[in-house]
Amino acid sequence: MAESLPFDRVADTYDETRGGERRGREFAAVLAPHLLPGRTLEIGVGTGLVADALNRRHGASAVGVDLSPAMLGHAHARLGARVTVGDARRLPVRTGSVDNAVFVGALHVIVDLAAALAEAARVVRPGGRVVSLTAATERGKGDEFGDLLAGLPGRDRVDTPAAVLAAATAAGLHTLQSGEVTARSFAESPNQLAEIIENRVWSNLWNVDGAVWATTVExxxxGLRDLPDPDDPRDRRLPFQLSVFGR
Structure with a gap:
C-alpha cells in the first residue's frame, strides 16, 4: 500500500517556508468560486492556512483533517476544534456528511490517489463537489528557474492531471471543470531559492542520499547562484491544475 508522507518534521517552519498567510489567501481565492454552500472538508489541511482563509474571507464553513499532529497543532490555533487527526485513505468522517472536499497541494504526499479520491467521494453528499489543486503538467513554464529546477530529484509527481482524473472517475466522480490556473505569485531571488534547496525545505528533497545530492542537487x-544578480528577486507565477468534480 502506498504510504502518505507526514509533515511533523517541518510543522514549526512550514508557514514561513511555504508563503504563509498570503499563500492561504491565494489558494482560497482560486477554490472559493467552485465550492457549494455548506461544509467544506480540507483533506491534508496542514497548518490550516487555506481553510482559515476560506472561512475568514469567503464565508465558508471549512473543517480539516491531516495525518500530522504537529501540523494540526498550528491548524488548531486558527480553526479550533474544527480539525482532527486522520488518514486521507480512511477518513474519520461520516458518509455523505460534507458538501465539498478539497485537496490543496496534498495529493502528491498522500500518494495513494485511488484511496484518497474514493474517500473524498464517500464523505461528500450526492450532488456535492471534490476539488483539487495539483501540480501543472508543465511546472516550469514561464519560470526563469524552470530549466534548472527540472533536474531536481523527486520532481516526477504522482498527481498528474491524467492520474487524478483516472482516480476520480474510478471513484464515481464526474468532471465539472479542469484547467490550469495561477494560484501563487511571489518574488524570489536565485540565492533565496538556492538556500531553500540547500535546507531541503521541499519534501521531495528530504530523503535524497549523499551521492545523488552531490552529483545532481549541488x-x-x-547554477542558481551563478545567475546574474543572484540577490535580485524575480517575479514568479506558479501554475497549478484545478480539477472540479461532481458527486
Missing amino acids: PIVQ
Whole structure:
C-alpha cells in the first residue's frame, strides 16, 4: 500500500517556508468560486492556512483533517476544534456528511490517489463537489528557474492531471471543470531559492542520499547562484491544475 508522507518534521517552519498567510489567501481565492454552500472538508489541511482563509474571507464553513499532529497543532490555533487527526485513505468522517472536499497541494504526499479520491467521494453528499489543486503538467513554464529546477530529484509527481482524473472517475466522480490556473505569485531571488534547496525545505528533497545530492542537487544550487544578480528577486507565477468534480 502506498504510504502518505507526514509533515511533523517541518510543522514549526512550514508557514514561513511555504508563503504563509498570503499563500492561504491565494489558494482560497482560486477554490472559493467552485465550492457549494455548506461544509467544506480540507483533506491534508496542514497548518490550516487555506481553510482559515476560506472561512475568514469567503464565508465558508471549512473543517480539516491531516495525518500530522504537529501540523494540526498550528491548524488548531486558527480553526479550533474544527480539525482532527486522520488518514486521507480512511477518513474519520461520516458518509455523505460534507458538501465539498478539497485537496490543496496534498495529493502528491498522500500518494495513494485511488484511496484518497474514493474517500473524498464517500464523505461528500450526492450532488456535492471534490476539488483539487495539483501540480501543472508543465511546472516550469514561464519560470526563469524552470530549466534548472527540472533536474531536481523527486520532481516526477504522482498527481498528474491524467492520474487524478483516472482516480476520480474510478471513484464515481464526474468532471465539472479542469484547467490550469495561477494560484501563487511571489518574488524570489536565485540565492533565496538556492538556500531553500540547500535546507531541503521541499519534501521531495528530504530523503535524497549523499551521492545523488552531490552529483545532481549541488550543481543546480551552483547554477542558481551563478545567475546574474543572484540577490535580485524575480517575479514568479506558479501554475497549478484545478480539477472540479461532481458527486
